[in-house]
Amino acid sequence: MSELLHRLRLPLLFAGLGVLATISIFADRRALEAGGRDLSWWTGGLLEIARPAQRVISAPIDAVRGVWRDYLALLDVREENEALRLEIAELQEEAVALREALVASGNLEQVAEMRAQLEMPMAPAEVVGQDVSPWFRTVLLDRGRADGLRAGMPIVTEGGVVGLVTATTPHAARAMLILDRQSAVDGLVQRSRSRGIVRGTGEGGLVFEFTGPADQVQPGDLVITSGYGGAYPKGIRIGEIISVDSSAPDLVRRAALRPAASLDRLERVFALLWRSPTLELLAPDSPPSVGAPAQAQAGAAP
């Protein structure tokens, strides 16, 4: 019998590893649906090591890239300066006009209130590494639980939504970009208030899926987070519609979206130190979120 077991050892180990991996995948899936997870020391150890190592490796390349970028920037800084002065003057005129319009419509107070609701603590973080697989779109951040980051917290830049923290260690975090196929953000067309889901294509683009008349969504429309879905606060820019597939016979229409944030060259991002009440309910053991706004918001993995 022992000889039989010895002979079957490799096939049994092979099958055992397959079963272990399958169980692990489903456990991970459940954790992602609950907004991600805080990694234990033995699973997060590699990310802890990777964070400083990747920063050291990236530093010289970043330095060369920075010098080159600064040099190029200097070449046309004068022209850009003039253009910016003109732009500022135009924007100031526009701001005055908009303020007048808001006062006239009595909405100024509501807008100020909404801004106050959205103001929440943020933690700056550096992107120190990206995933090497073409099938996933994630980044490694140099901030972790020690800095207040928790799984399920939104990541943004000044441009707009970047993604969601999916795993954390004491000093590092893994964030899934909205470009990832697993990402789904509840979005709202700012002009028409048409709602839909923004999904990542996994290939660097976004798709806005919506129902209703095709003319509710037009190229150039800005899509923002809607506030539903349980992951993102309301009113953060997701992207701009670049084309609408109006010929689709399905009930669900699709429009291509250009991300508002520059997701292909991410360097510095901000983690909103906030988790929606939905995620807090799904992860009751984790510390309470800070700066929770009155309105909970959008987007989650399907």
Place this chain on the structure above:
Amino acid sequence: MRAAVALIGIGAVGLVVEGALASFVPALLLPDLALSFAMAAALFLPGAAALFSLAGVGFASDLLAGAPLGLHVLSLLVPFAIARIANGSLELRRGVPEAVLAAILSPVQAAGFILLLGLYGAPPEMGFWPGFAIVVRTVANAALAPPVCALVEALAAATGELDPTRRGVAWVGSAAWPALRRHG
């Protein structure tokens, strides 16, 4: 097992370096280190140690890629089995055969990965981009396979754990049959 542990360590370091480079180089131009290490382990290490290496490098790859933990491991099992069985009857421990084997295993693993992603609920849309990515990665993997195999062979030889080559094809059934017959 010393060779397997060392292999996992080297693989993890390689994945970390690759992760840093991915900030500057498109991901599809970077080879799949996990596949190369799993294939090399299948060719040069004894069965259990090779599987242990596959598990370690696969889980490390998942962790650094942000993939569901276990996805790389599962997708590497079939290429591992193919490499193991092929190594039983073919002389693969040379540069060109190793590169050819990697070129064969690369799309096999990609197909498995796409299938698993579909089962997982995030299937990639098949079109030009995924096809292009698979072709480019196949070339990159083929180029990387010989140096990784040389490294693993040196490691296995140094620890005295080099698996004997060309063992002859041993299927599960044929392996178990003599023992079963003896036990009546």
